[in-house]
Amino acid sequence: MSTDQRVLLCDVCQKRHLSKSAEEYCPQCEEALCRECRDHHKLSKLLKSHQTITVDKYNKLPSFIKQISQNCQEHDCFLEFYCKSHDALCCKLCLISGHKKCKETIFIEDFLKPLTGHQSAALDNIETVLQDLKNNICSAIKDRNRNMTEIRDQKRVIGEQIKEKRKDINTLLDHLEEDILQKVSTLEKTNCREIEEIVTKLEDEKEKVDGIQKEVESVKLFASNLQIFMGTKAFQGSISTNEINVQQIYDNGSLNNVTMKCTFNEKLEGFIKHIKTFGDVEIDNSEKHVSFSWKGDISAQIFKPKSVAKSIETINVRLGHRINITRESISGCAISESGHMLFLQAHRNSMMKYAPNGEFISESRINLKAGRIGYDLAVIDSNTVAVSSGKTYPQHIYLIDMGSTNTSQVLQLGDYCCGLSYSNDSFICCTYHNGIKIYDRSHSNVRILPNSPNAVDHTYVASNANRIFHTNWRDDSVVCYDFSGQAVGWNFITVYYVFRLGSKTTSFRNFR
Template sequence: MDLSKPPDAFCPQCEDFLCGACQNHHKVAKLLISHQTISIVEYMKLPTFIKNVNIKCADHENIFEFYCKTHDNLCCKQCLITSHNDCNEITLIEDLLSMSALQKTSALNDIEQILKCLSTNIHTAIDDRKRHLDEIQQQKDNLLGKIKEKREEINNLLDLLEKSLLQELSEVEKESSQKMEMVIKELEERSSIIIQLQSDIALMKCCTSNFQIFMGVREMTEHVSSAEKHIKSICKGSLNNVTIECIFNDQLNTFIENINTLGKIEMTTIKSEISFSWADDKTAQLYTPRKKARPFKDIQVELVHRINTRGHVTGCVILPTGKILLTDYNYSILIYDKNGGFETRINVESSHAFSLAVVDETTVVISAGGWEKNLVLLDFNSGNIIKEIPMMSDWCYGVSVQNGSYIVSTNIGIQILSTPLEGVTNIMTLSGDNGNDSYIASCQNCIIHSDYNSDSITCLNFKCELLWTYKDPTLRKPCGITVDSDSNIYVAGSASNNIVLISPDGANAKPLLDSSHGILDPRAIYFDKKENVLLVSNYQGSAFVYAVS
């Protein structure tokens, strides 16, 4: 290379920069004809770790010719003698580099796929954290409202107690003042009498005879004696001083001394149910074939068994144990064993039991439909209600559980509820569409809603952005909806008496079951991802369990 000229290319095999003239010589030299040069612009774009690759041994300055699998090291000839003489897994680097272009591309594609999974997981986690940030802000707003309500409650109580105490003070002061004013009035009247008697005595001294004085003194003495007696009685019993005091309730003093805070803000951590797709979940090494999803068009179902149901079934789930739970839209839950045998009925007095979803190994959440405005958490082992979640003025229909939150179809739209603290519920309205008699299914990144009133299926992300809508005359009055492991959607058409399968993107659909299979007014449907089983229940009479393949 001419050091006076700037380089135009780089040879990875030679690890040398080439000017234009040297590059031409490089191309025609017989020993170098297999070398492939790259432009200096492309070289500058290479990752640093690639540019730093050295083909020579740092210890012996010889070119690497061998690879030791035992020590995972590149070796030169001298390395073999000095450091790897006893190693049995020595391979020529030329043999490693002689893999086909297809193998090289496959290896890079596998690494690229891993990076793609990582990128997807990062964005999934970011979206989840942003959504949770919104939830935390709403939790804060709800708590601010509750703190304000509690403060107003305390203020109203103190105002009421203060008003009562001030009224009592006013009454005591008024009563005491009235008594004193009566005493003053009486004393003033006696004072007038005394003044009149004093005037009479002055006149008697200067204007009457001794006989008149003698007779007048007797009369005067009686008046004076009566006045004195009356004044003494007043002075003895009516001149007591009054001291008005306020003795505060001892409990109030205790309250002031012991209550140092209005409350306490607590934070509990609930494990997120967000799912990630890791490359090592799918493959033990880069070259292991990955499991492919079932082709949509090839999905078929086969009847396993039929269940004779009771009541009016509007919701269903399959528990991790294999037991089947059905909601009888008459305040009860029906429990069947995994073979369809009836076990028991649990009465749920506080909920009409429209739909339900599995929360964990022992708990389901139940919606009340168009009767009670609440959700109910039920321990299905004991039959006890764990908690009731009021929904204010909203009727609750379809319900799903995702990432520790409850997704509910209500009469004012789709709502997401989280319960981070005991007694505290955060509600976020995702969609304002009428959700009467409609159902909900969810997966990691989206919510699928069966709109009973418009005969349509809609798919939204958690930002309330519409992803797609499906509507077809073959699907009428859609009710129950569920999702399989590959995000395929199964919908129960109550008026069309069928089960329709819809692709994850909403672009394709096909009938799966109809009235010829006994599907008559189906309302409830559930896909068991663990066992690959589909549960379908008619409103009355029968439910069916199908194996999906």
């Protein structure tokens, strides 16, 4: 029987070579029933507990829900259980024969809320996430429209400023006035067009969310328990894609607030003969006036298999992707929040940027004035990466804007810095003369990590919110510290694995 057809024939009657229109559908039996067969179905002792739905309601279910089988293909029994360990549905016989030792099995009925009528906690969360998506999209659309109005108002204000200034100068500046007004108009049109494109993308995502919401509503009203259970898993995939698309629009700066402002030439008040430009118009799109709220947790679902910690002996390393850098002496690498890969050539004042697929994007100088700098990288946020200078002057850390590749800030250390990491709003630096030093973002608080070696030049460090991991080629060790300097858990490894980064080989070993 086709699960997508609108007019269903009674399956029981068809087995008797009769053609009768079906009035109801039994998800457990996976059969359409005419009025007479439905009555027999309800009177049967074995089948009277089955919950049937009308054909009209059945046809309103999403097609993938209707295609979910209710019975075990191996034992032809009703699927009533779910095994988290194997991520599989089970019937009673499956549970006995193949899942005796599985501790993470649940009864599907227990997954549903009691007395709520085909409504599960996971489906509730699906609706919450969908509503979050819709609210965030609507907020973003409203904010983009506000920003367009704001830019147009700013254009008007700037025009008035220009005209007011124009009263104080002679006709020699007419063509300069025309130039700057044209620039304002071009920037306004360009940025408004970009915002309109973002609004269109957001409206497309909103339409997708509306479609999923309708399907969820149909599932809540008409689907069987198992269909809800498996449908939830399918909904999660669709919603995750919508959520990623919307979040990417947020993360890539498309919702940054765009403003225009005009700065006049300082010589405008001086000698007119020295004025070459009427002024300038700048765009600032670094600030967001909208924020996203995610109340639902699309990742917190029962379908995620329980993760089991692996010992290092069971971990196998395989090549995921090869990036052809065509450079020597690569001393630093990092992955940005957007997935772009950043590489440094040791002391070459050069940073290379590659796309997640390995495609070369750009190569830029870290600092136009500096000489042989550059050793290690640390990602600060979605827009900023920090670069250590290594054993060369000046003894700085450079904060680089990943979009423009301009240096946004320079931190003076007073010491050479090789390995570099960033956590808890602090820089963790492998210095030449003072071991591992920790600098806060404002550079007002500097301290040496207790118990760290004095000689940590040409070594590397990594960190998270609670731990600092230091690799030392002098004694082939990796030491884990907390931020107070205490060694935590383990502190020595013996050589088993060797990885090569550029011309530098680093040895990693099995934990003792």
